[in-house]
Amino acid sequence: MKITFPHMGNMHIAVKALLERLRLEVVPPPPISKRTFEIGIRHSPEFACMPLKINLGNFIEALENGADTIVMAGGWGPCRFGYYAQVERDILESLGYQFKMIILEAPDSRAYDLVKQIKSLGENVSFWEALKAINYGWSKLGALEALEKQLDYYLPRARDKARIEKIYNIAVENIDRAVSKAEVYEIEEQSVKEMSKAEMKIDLPLKIGIVGEIYTMFEPAVNYDIYRLLGRMDVEVIRSAYLSDWLNDHILKGYIKKSIRPDIIACARPYLNYEVGGHGLETVGNTVRFAHMHLDGIVQIGPLTCMPEIVAQSIIPQISAQEGVPCMTLWLDELAGTAGLITRLEAFVDMVHRQKLKAGNYQKEA
């Protein structure tokens, strides 16, 4: 059995670690490339949202590389994601691929069920080993996210931005290769130390929050690496979600650490008073939370035609007016070009910067 799964940012590193500890052979899909987009788009329904198309591209490329089992998440509406696995399976079968698809339906309540689902995936693994495997995967995820946070912090401040990015890229590669938890921590510590040695600019960077749909927020190939694009423009990015938080909130129901989700949802009132599926309520809540944190601007990103994000998009202008924070919505689809995206981001950053200058004693290097 050779297992594969869809890409989502750095998730593949943690999932690979987890599955390998379950004594499974893992064939992660090749990194998302232009070809992934092309294959995915060719075989997907035209009006499906982009994540489906990319998932499909991932699967086809992985099957070409010899995978024979696909692990995919399920769900129960109202967002389209819950039906992804079904449609993807139909498409792949009609293309003539031979494979087995395992759909992990999000457990309704207990983390215990999830561990059991994961255990049954593995070959001859005891419950204790399954737990340890999860723990190991989790440690890699934690390290990767800690590094992302450092990257977001140092990239806008450093003079030599290329060096910071290089340190980060190497660290990610090394974490993927690491074979023990100790090694993972070692790499994390080393890289952070190295980043902190960078020569810094004197001024404080602008702070812009990113909210939106999770897949587009996590997957750099889809959001055209918006975090680094902004970082290179001397903007510190505040991410509204990390994968570990999301897993903790939705799948592990706050077993691992205290969830901030109730606070986010409390923030969403009175603008949005009901769950709208997907990430819509969180997007609205995070926008308000970021406004309260006095960030300089907020960018919402989502895949085109994403239903929950359209609800959020309709509401964000009101938040922007009442809380006094500039907001912008970017829809991403397979046709977007980086140049157009950069131009819009630059214009937004300039506007935010000028507004801040007008508001008070703030200076920025030209």
Next chain:
Amino acid sequence: MRVGIPKGLFYHYYFPLWKTFFQDLGAEVVTSAATNRRTVERGIESAVDEACFPIKVYYGHVRELCRQKLDYIFIPRLVSVEYRSYICPKFMGLPDMLKAGLPELLPVIELTVDVSKNDRQLKQDIIRVGKIFTNNKNQINRAYQHGLDELSKCKNLCREGYNISEAIQIWEGEQLELSPNYDLNIGVLGHGYSLYDHTISMNIIERLRKMDCRVFVAETLDQEEIERQAAQIPKKVFWTLGRMMVGSALYMDSHDQFDGIIYLACFGCGPDSMIGEVIERKVKNKPFMFITIDEHTGEAGMVTRLEAFCDMLRRRAGKYEDYISSYG
């Protein structure tokens, strides 16, 4: 008190219920005009670009009502109308979207319908809404029950071949005759709020009838059979309307009386993008046409496609040996 009900979205399914409910509570019910150019223009002006066409039209209806002297506008938040099924995320946020988007909005009566787990919350909400008009709980419950009765009366009309929107017209006292002349049976599927709205769907049903087709929609079929057919899909479709569409498509596919199936989808509709794909793959025996519409669609293109489809069906059925299409 005057309550406005926008003539969009689930108006086409639940109007008799809502109207009876508010009238029994002593309110005067006012609806907006049927969707027209101005409704569309107003809607496009105020809704976000990415919203689907029916939502934009709904904005237009609400804005029209806002210009009248009304005490309230009724905007339900339809989350789920049956156990473990949903409508669409946009419906769940609709009142909030309108409040954020329309500064001129009149006071809103919000009713949250969420029976995905149980109907306790719905019952409470009905009492809460009813208390705006009266303090008599019995009267509120009676009004709601009366509304449900009227709605089922309306639904029974569908058995006779009327679609639910026509059934509502008859319920309101209009006279409708279905033409007895037809030589094709065509199943037309799609979300009712786009299919039955003459402007959104560009009157697809009437157009087909003028081309001598008998039109079947989901409501005119045997509902139990639809559910049985829909259950064939490996994973139950969790959108109420989507499941109905899948079930109807499979039903039409497996019954000889139907000559062809047309699916009308709105651009950007989430459920349609997935359901359309499922149906296209499952419908194997019948000609199937998928039409996507939005606010830019020209009528001529739609008419051409319908004519071509009907021509093709007639030729396929071999109904006229010497038949040559008059359209060229």
